[in-house]
Amino acid sequence: MDKTLVPTRSVVNKKYRSGTFTGRLVRYFADHKSIRKIFASSFAVLAISASFIPQTSSVRAQSDDAIIQTQTNLVTETSMKYPVEPVLINQNYSFLHPAIDFGGELGESIKPVMAGIVTYAGWDYSGYGNLVVIGSKTADDTYEIYYAHLSKIEVKTGQTIDVNTEIGKLGETGHATGPHLHLEIYQNGVHLNPLTVLSQ
Numbered sequence: 001m002d003k004t005l006v007p008t009r010s011v012v013n014k015k016y017r018s019g020t021f022t023g024r025l026v027r028y029f030a031d032h033k034s035i036r037k038i039f040a041s042s043f044a045v046l047a048i049s050a051s052f053i054p055q056t057s058s059v060r061a062q063s064d065d066a067i068i069q070t071q072t073n074l075v076t077e078t079s080m081k082y083p084v085e086p087v088l089i090n091q092n093y094s095f096l097h098p099a100i101d102f103g104g105e106l107g108e109s110i111k112p113v114m115a116g117i118v119t120y121a122g123w124d125y126s127g128y129g130n131l132v133v134i135g136s137k138t139a140d141d142t143y144e145i146y147y148a149h150l151s152k153i154e155v156k157t158g159q160t161i162d163v164n165t166e167i168g169k170l171g172e173t174g175h176a177t178g179p180h181l182h183l184e185i186y187q188n189g190v191h192l193n194p195l196t197v198l199s200q
């Protein structure tokens with residue numbers, strides 16, 4: 001267990017000598033999985049980062065404020081269902097991981113969180129592995145929902161799916177350290193924390 005888990009300025013400065021203090025702090029969080037879990041939401045990370053920013057650093061503070069504001073505005077009435085049962089969260093949503101990782105059994109059936117049209121179904125070279133992307137529209141919003149690391153894809157690009165369609169099987173393809181589903185949601189082109197819209 002790392003004894004220097006509390007990211008005081010001296011600890012962070014000692015570990016990372018280059019870059020801005022905020023940059024060093026972000027890297028400090030990125031390197032400490034246990035801290036990522038404690039400060040799971042990007043809001044917490046940014047709020048803490050912001051508290052370390054000197055008053056004179058107005059440009060930096062402004063951009064962080066803008067991000068916090070975007071996150072706050074993304075709370076929505078839209079309700080979606082969980083893509084796997086039972087619900088086990090392996091990794092939470094954060095600035096560094098704008099998605100939710102659901103743990104589960106290899107080969108477990110994955111159902112979409114909302115109905116829509118498959119906009120991509122195939123291999124992704126950037127790390128998602130076998131990836132299904134589903135586009136959906138509500139009266140007010142458009143969604144692009146990524147289901148990544150699948151062991152098997154069960155749908156085709158262009159296919160219309162509802163919430164009962166099996167879109168694939170849980171896997172560990174691409175950059176994954178174990179079987180899980182990486183669920184990433186864009187709402188109107190901006191990342192949304194899936195847990196704000198998933199219902200139990």
Ligand SMILES: [Zn+2]
Nearest residue numbers: 099100101182
């Ligand atoms: Zn993930």
